[in-house]
Amino acid sequence: MIETTERFAAHIAGARFSDLGPADLAAARTFLLDTLGVGIAGSSGAAVARLTEAVRGWGEGEEATVWVTGERLPAQAAAVVNAYQIHCLEYDCVHEGAVVHPMATVLSALMAHAERRSAAGAPVSGAEFVTALAVGVDIATLLGVAATGPVRFFRPATAGGLGATAAIAKLAGLGEDGITNALGIAYGQTSGTLQPHAEGVPVLGLQIGFNARAALAAVDLALAGFRGPQDIIDGPYGYLALFEDGRYDLAPVWERLGREWQIARLSHKPFPSGRLTHGVVHALRTLTAERGVAREEIVSVTGHVPPLVHRLVGRPDRPDPETNYAKLCLAYVAGAYLARGQVDVPEFGDPAVLRDPAVHAAAAKVTLHPDGNPDENALCPQRFVFRLADGREEEVRLAQMYGHPDVPLTEAENRAKFERCLGYGARALPAGRGEALAAAVEGVARLEDAAELARLTVAEGTR
Secondary structure, three states, rough: HHHHHHHHHHHHHOOHHHOOOHHHHHHHHHHHHHHHHHHHHHHHHHHHHHHHHHHHOOOOOOOOOOOOOEEEOOOHHHHHHHHEEEEOOOOOOOOOOEEEEEHHHHHHHHHHHHHHHHOOOOOOHHHHHHHHHHHHHHHHHHHHEEEOOOOOOOHHHHHHHHHHHHHHHOOOOOHHHHHHHHHHHHOOOOOOHHHHHHHHHOHHHHHHHHHHHHHHHHHHHHOOOOOOOOOOOOOOOHHHHOOOOOEOHHHHHHHHHOOOHHHOOEOOOOOOOOOOHHHHHHHHHHHHOOOOOOHEEEEEEEEEEHHHHHHHHHHOOOOOHHHHHHOOOOOHHHHHHHHHHOOOOOHOHHHHOOOOOOHHHHHOOOEEEEEOOOOOOOOOEEEEEEEOOOOOOOOEEEEEOOOOOOOOHHHHHHHHHHHHHHHHHHHHOOHHHHHHHHHHHHHHHHOOOHHHHHOOOOOOOOO
């Protein structure tokens, strides 16, 4: 019904900075810092340089910044690159109930818009920026929350693009009619298939960039007076009918919209691999760090996991996997931890590690079974049974995975991840730049120009 889109538009138009509570603002700062960090680290990801070179031909202008390398590109082109950098390492935060990585799409598009505004002499304040960010995360994640069937398309791109459109429309000052038109125009460009996920190829992250670019274009067109389709959420050919196969329930959306900001329900990615692989690492860390079992004692790992986990990351290990395939293969991720005692960027970026026989021998110890959970979007609970060399068995049950709002990273752990990410960038930031960026995020609500955040991502020897 058109009423559904109207309710979304009213939420977007009516949101105010004062609506965000202390916990919401704290979460916004936490995940803003986290996303900037993983975007900086992602500058060293697969094919980033080739992508940046390719998009230079997509228009003229120097409206926005490519993080780390500092190229100035048209806003849409910069958004594609930065979105890809955020997601390409599989290190960006996720809303588990929605199965959506909202920040990659929303922040990349929102930052490009803020930079374009800054260049035009109409800067976006930090308070406006944070409000729009929260609004965008709401729309992206609540579309995922509404779905009751299995994931069919890549929601970080599809739902994320509509969230990014909401955020930019908010900053652009569109009224409810204009917001509805912008969402409709964005819906006409929505894309994102799971086939790159299945094959483990970099186009997966590019799809996030495609929808970030579409969000910017949609708002531009709405500002120019174009009318978009209105009934795009639950209409006969709307998002929920097509992308979610008509399997949805809007009741949980209305329970949360305007009452609970979803930015406070995001989960960290403590490891740079698919979120669905994190349970086995959490269980292994519990077994080794808390129960004192040596990694070498583990003979086999049997996981009993929700169908979503089994379907998307229960793929077989390969002896020479591509980076993206390895990140989305639970057996490989577990093998990396068993063989090396950690799961971080080097475990997926170093060809020697990707081909390491010890990692693959350890991966062969892992078996997964679907547990029959009727919720086809559930990530937890999970249960792992470990058989040890002396014949004993140990079991670890996870109600939630490490990084979930109920099992969060501490402030120190969040900052430590940010510092590690700075070290993984394609180029080094100037001395003190990381501290300056963290300080700007901490005081983001007081910034006169939110584009300052993008400027602080630029490394030495760049523009």
